[in-house]
Every structure is written in structure tokens, then in C-alpha cells.
Amino acid sequence: MTDTAFAEAPAAQQAPPRRLVVTMQNVSKMFSNGTLALKDMSLDVRPGEFISLLGPSGCGKSTALRIIAGLGQASTGTIDWPSSKINSKGLPEGDVGFVFQEPTLMPWQTVFGNVYLPLKLRGVSKSAAREKVMENLASVGLADFAEAYPRELSGGMKMRVSIARALVTRPKLLLMDEPFAALDEITRQKLNDDVLDLWARTGVTVIFVTHSVYESAYLSNRIVVMRARPGQVFSDLEIDQPAERDSAYRTSEAYREICEMVSDSLQTAIHSAES
Amino acid sequence: MSEATASDHIREERVRREAEAPATPATVETETKGTDSAVTIVRPRMTNREKILQIVVPIVALGLGILAWHLFVTLNEVPTYILPGPVDTVNALLFDSATLWPALWVTVRITFSALAVALIGGVILAILIVQSRLFELALFPFAVILQVTPIIAVAPLILIYAPDTPTALMICAFLVAFFPILSNTAQGLKSVDHNLMNLFELYGAKSWQTLLFLKIPGSMPYFMAGLRIGGGLALIAAVVAEFAAGSAGQGSGLAFRLLESQYRLNLPRLFAALILLCCTGIAIFALTSFISWLTLHKWHESAIKREN
Numbered sequence: 001m002t003d004t005a006f007a008e009a010p011a012a013q014q015a016p017p018r019r020l021v022v023t024m025q026n027v028s029k030m031f032s033n034g035t036l037a038l039k040d041m042s043l044d045v046r047p048g049e050f051i052s053l054l055g056p057s058g059c060g061k062s063t064a065l066r067i068i069a070g071l072g073q074a075s076t077g078t079i080d081w082p083s084s085k086i087n088s089k090g091l092p093e094g095d096v097g098f099v100f101q102e103p104t105l106m107p108w109q110t111v112f113g114n115v116y117l118p119l120k121l122r123g124v125s126k127s128a129a130r131e132k133v134m135e136n137l138a139s140v141g142l143a144d145f146a147e148a149y150p151r152e153l154s155g156g157m158k159m160r161v162s163i164a165r166a167l168v169t170r171p172k173l174l175l176m177d178e179p180f181a182a183l184d185e186i187t188r189q190k191l192n193d194d195v196l197d198l199w200a201r202t203g204v205t206v207i208f209v210t211h212s213v214y215e216s217a218y219l220s221n222r223i224v225v226m227r228a229r230p231g232q233v234f235s236d237l238e239i240d241q242p243a244e245r246d247s248a249y250r251t252s253e254a255y256r257e258i259c260e261m262v263s264d265s266l267q268t269a270i271h272s273a274e275s
Numbered sequence: 276m277s278e279a280t281a282s283d284h285i286r287e288e289r290v291r292r293e294a295e296a297p298a299t300p301a302t303v304e305t306e307t308k309g310t311d312s313a314v315t316i317v318r319p320r321m322t323n324r325e326k327i328l329q330i331v332v333p334i335v336a337l338g339l340g341i342l343a344w345h346l347f348v349t350l351n352e353v354p355t356y357i358l359p360g361p362v363d364t365v366n367a368l369l370f371d372s373a374t375l376w377p378a379l380w381v382t383v384r385i386t387f388s389a390l391a392v393a394l395i396g397g398v399i400l401a402i403l404i405v406q407s408r409l410f411e412l413a414l415f416p417f418a419v420i421l422q423v424t425p426i427i428a429v430a431p432l433i434l435i436y437a438p439d440t441p442t443a444l445m446i447c448a449f450l451v452a453f454f455p456i457l458s459n460t461a462q463g464l465k466s467v468d469h470n471l472m473n474l475f476e477l478y479g480a481k482s483w484q485t486l487l488f489l490k491i492p493g494s495m496p497y498f499m500a501g502l503r504i505g506g507g508l509a510l511i512a513a514v515v516a517e518f519a520a521g522s523a524g525q526g527s528g529l530a531f532r533l534l535e536s537q538y539r540l541n542l543p544r545l546f547a548a549l550i551l552l553c554c555t556g557i558a559i560f561a562l563t564s565f566i567s568w569l570t571l572h573k574w575h576e577s578a579i580k581r582e583n
């Protein structure tokens with residue numbers, strides 16, 4: 001298995017660059033209607049991390065994710081992508097994959113066409129992209145559905161297409177905005193396992209927005225708990241657990257303890273916002 | 276119109292692929308009606324019966340209508356100058372073909388050239404409106420003035436300015452067909468999923484890429500609604516404008532032949548002309564519907580049969 005995240009720098013395999021993937025310093029975001037969505041957020045994202053942004057609705061976690069993606073400017077503060085090539089607009093072009101809350105597929109394109117899109121926008125021809133697209137479809141278990149249209153797929157399958165599309169450019173950073181919130185519990189657990197598997201295989205850095213304590217505790221090795229009004233980082237928890245997460249881990253004492261710790265922190269965050 | 280085709284593709288559809296895997300979908304049981312046939316045999320038979328019904332019922336109904344018309348005329352001995360029967364009408368269609376067919380050709384030519392110009396103009400203008408806010412603002416008053424003025428009221432003016440009558444008729448038909456196409460296409464181009472816009476922005480798409488790969492395909496359902504409305508209106512406008520023009524002679528279309536038949540109380544020919552117009556309308560509707568189906572049947576809800 002090749003280390004895809006650092007494929008551009010093969011010499012770095014012995015000593016992988018430990019440059020940060022994203023660094024935010026005192027980033028605030030004020031919407032045009034005067035709402036302060038995010039206040040003084042500072043966050044350093046190290047390569048290979050799986051970070052969950054956890055918090056109640058309105059805590060600015062989606063806003064933060066969009067700023068990290070380069071969609072929408074921060075009102076104050078600075079954000080940088082130290083390990084990415086920055087384009088003329090000051091954005092890390094091609095190094096970020098984004099999975100939205102909805103699958104956000106083009107209904108007039110086949111599954112193949114949807115996954116091919118990021119490469120198409122870069123001017124890669126269809127025949128040159130075919131292998132890469134099919135490889136990514138296979139990695140989410142949808143190789144047989146390449147010619148299907150999104151309307152023929154179930155909600156979980158659409159989400160898989162969305163994930164394959166986000167990974168097709170081999171991004172350094174994968175941003176996921178409550179991707180499984182609309183799915184049923186069984187599909188959600190399956191997709192959680194799939195995401196962990198993809199994370200382990202590709203070495204991509206993941207920032208995962210969620211409002212589920214259990215999901216964040218299961219997936220991440222770092223949980224950033226946020227509080228609302230104004231959106232702020234409340235606590236930054238390192239989860240010191242082995243990478244092996246499976247159904248046995250779901251029922252383990254260690255998992256329960258983490259859930260409790262995270263849940264406590266979230267409760268304190270919510271109460272501190274109310275008082 | 277455009278509301279009916281609004282982007283409802285978010286709606287969850289039945290997942291056929293998953294339903295077909297185990298041979299026990301609840302839907303099939305209601306269709307079998309106690310037969311012991313296998314699922315795979317039952318389904319096509321149902322659809323075949325449905326297909327035959329779909330063809331036979333309208334034809335029989337239409338035939339009965341014509342028969343009733345024929346019986347009414349012959350039993351009541353209605354004179355032809357008041358209401359010709361279907362036989363007289365068909366005779367007129369056959370024997371007046373020397374006057375009717377060239378007239379039909381004139382009307383069809385005006386309708387289609389007007390529709391073609393309206394399509395090109397409407398789509399280009401819609402794209403300009405969506406790409407440039409300044410252009411949209413500048414165009415807005417003209418669009419409103421032209422849209423709220425009944426175009427037929429402008430016809431006498433166009434007849435003065437245009438070099439000849441066919442051109443004048445074409446301009447009238449164009450003006451009528453133009454706005455539904457323009458407004459539907461512009462609406463469609465603007466109604467793109469915001470998350471998809473974000474996605475294109477994230478991947479650094481150039482504005483021509485966003486237009487070509489996202490906005491234009493996404494606006495197709497709206498454009499098709501505009502095309503169907505515009506196609507029907509172009510024919511209506513071509514006829515009404517010819518009434519207004521009142522031109523006569525060699526180069527005249529079906530509308531003039533209608534008026535002429537009325538003056539001469541030649542009702543069979545009037546009916547024949549009406550039938551030709553009706554057939555032209557049907558042909559335009561069928562053609563635009565077919566183009567719409569061709570573009571949308573693979574992905575848009577409006578072109579897909581609902582399964583419950």
C-alpha cells in the first residue's frame with residue numbers, strides 16, 4: 001500500500017513532513033446580518049489526524065469547516081494551509097475534499113460522471129481519469145454502479161459516491177460536514193467503519209463535523225468541543241486509544257469512558273453558553 | 276409551468292436495485308391478484324396490458340367522437356354550410372389540397388423560424404442575464420414592458436416596419452414565444468443547488484466550466500418547460516398575427532384561408548384548415564415533448580414513472 005497522502009514527495013517517506021495541514025489563528029466570522037458565528041477560533045491540524053468538531057447547533061462548526069475549505073472568508077484572524085500549494089485566490093487548490101451534509105450529486109450525471117467531476121474541472125480527460133475514478137468507486141464498494149444515476153441509489157450509496165468524489169483528487173485534507181446525519185443508524189455505523197478504513201488506508205487528514213457524542217468518540221483521535229452564541233472552541237480533547245475501532249470497541253469500557261468524558265465536556269459547554 | 280418542474284430531485288425515490296434483489300417486494304403481491312405466476316412474468320404482462328390500454332382507449336374514444344359527429348350531421352340533415360360532417364371535411368382536405376397545403380407550409384415555416392430565433396435569442400439572453408448582474412438590471416425594464424404588453428397589439432406597428440408580411444408575422448410569433456423561453460431558462464440557470472455551486476468553487480472551476488457543466492445541465496428541466504410553452508405559443512401567435520395582418524394572395528398562411536372560407540361560407544374547407552392547424556399543434560407538442568423526454572428521461576423526476 002502506497003502512502004497516497006504524500007505521493008508527491010516520495011523522499012519524505014522515511015521522515016514524513018510534520019508541517020501542519022491547517023492553522024487557524026483567532027479566526028472570527030461575522031455574517032452580514034450581524035450574527036457572530038465564530039469567535040477567536042484557533043486550531044492547528046496535524047497531518048494524519050482525525051478531528052471531530054462537536055457541538056450543539058449554532059456553534060459555528062459548519063462555518064469553521066467552510067472557512068477551512070476556503071469557502072467564505074474569515075472576518076478577522078488568519079488561516080493558512082502550510083503544507084499545500086496556494087493558488088492566486090489564496091486558497092489550497094485541489095488539496096481539500098469536501099463531503100456535504102447532503103450527497104450533493106449532479107442528478108444528470110452517472111455515478112462515474114459525478115466522481116469524475118473534480119478531475120474534469122482540472123482538465124483531465126475521461127480516459128485518463130477512468131482508472132482513478134473506478135479505483136475510488138471500488139474503495140467505497142460501488143464499482144458496479146458506475147453507470148447508474150444518483151436517483152437509482154439509496155441514501156447511503158449516494159453518500160458513498162460523495163465520499164469517492166471527495167477522495168478522487170487524493171486530497172491532503174478531507175472535510176466532512178455532518179455527512180451521515182440524515183442516514184439511519186445501521187447505515188451510519190457501516191459508513192463510519194468505511195470512513196475509518198479509508199482514513200487508515202490513505203493517511204488523509206480528516207475534520208469531521210458532528211453533533212453526536214458517540215460518533216465523534218468512535219471515529220476521532222481528537223475531539224474539539226464547541227459552544228454556541230458565539231461559536232467558540234470550548235475544549236480540545238486528545239483521544240488516546242488504539243486505532244483499531246470495530247464493533248468490539250463500541251461495547252468496550254474504554255469507549256464508554258471516552259463517551260462519558262466527551263459528553264461531560266459538551267454538557268458543560270452547553271450550560272456555560274446558557275448562563 | 277416552471278413550478279411544476281422545479282428541482283425536486285432531492286426527493287427520495289424507490290430504490291429499484293435494492294428492491295429487485297429479494298423477490299418479495301410488497302408491490303408485486305398486490306399486482307398478481309391471486310395468479311401463481313412468478314414475479315418476473317407478472318411484471319411485463321401488467322405493463323403490456325397497460326401499454327395496449329394506453330393506445331387503444333384514446334383511439335376508440337376519438338373514433339366514437341367522430342362517429343357521433345357523423346351521425347348527428349346525417350340524422351339531423353344539417354346543411355354543410357352550417358356544420359359539415361367528417362366526410363365533407365375529409366373531402367375538402369383532399370380536394371382543396373392545392374390551396375391548403377401551401378398555406379400550411381407558410382404557417383409551419385413562420386412558426387418554426389420564429390421558434391428557432393426565440394430559442395437562440397432566449398437562451399443567449401438568459402445566459403447573459405445570469406452571468407452579469409449589471410446586464411440583468413439594465414435589461415429588466417425592457418423585459419417587463421415587452422412582457423406585459425399584449426404582443427398582438429403591437430402587430431399593426433410591426434406590419435408597418437417589417438419589409439414584408441411573412442417577416443412581420445415571424446417577428447410577432449417570435450416575440451410571443453421568446454419570453455417563456457427566456458424567463459424559464461433564466462430561472463433554471465439561477466436555481467442551481469448552492470452546495471453544488473460551493474463544490475465547483477472548491478475545485479477552482481472557471482466560470483465557463485460552472486456554466487457548461489453545472490448551470491446549463493441543471494436548467495434543462497426549466498428550459499424544456501419553456502420550449503414546450505414557446506412551441507405552442509409560436510403557432511398561436513403565427514395564426515393570430517395573420518388575422519391581424521389580413522393579408523391575402525399567394526403567400527398567405529392557414530389563418531387567411533380560415534377567414535376566406537368563412538367569408539365564402541365554405542365550411543368544409545374551414546374545418547379542414549382547422550384540422551391542419553390542430554395537427555400542426557399536435558406535431559409541435561409531440562416534437563417538443565420528445566426532445567424533453569430525450570434530455571430528461573434518465574434523471575429528472577418529471578420524466579420518470581412513479582412507483583408505489
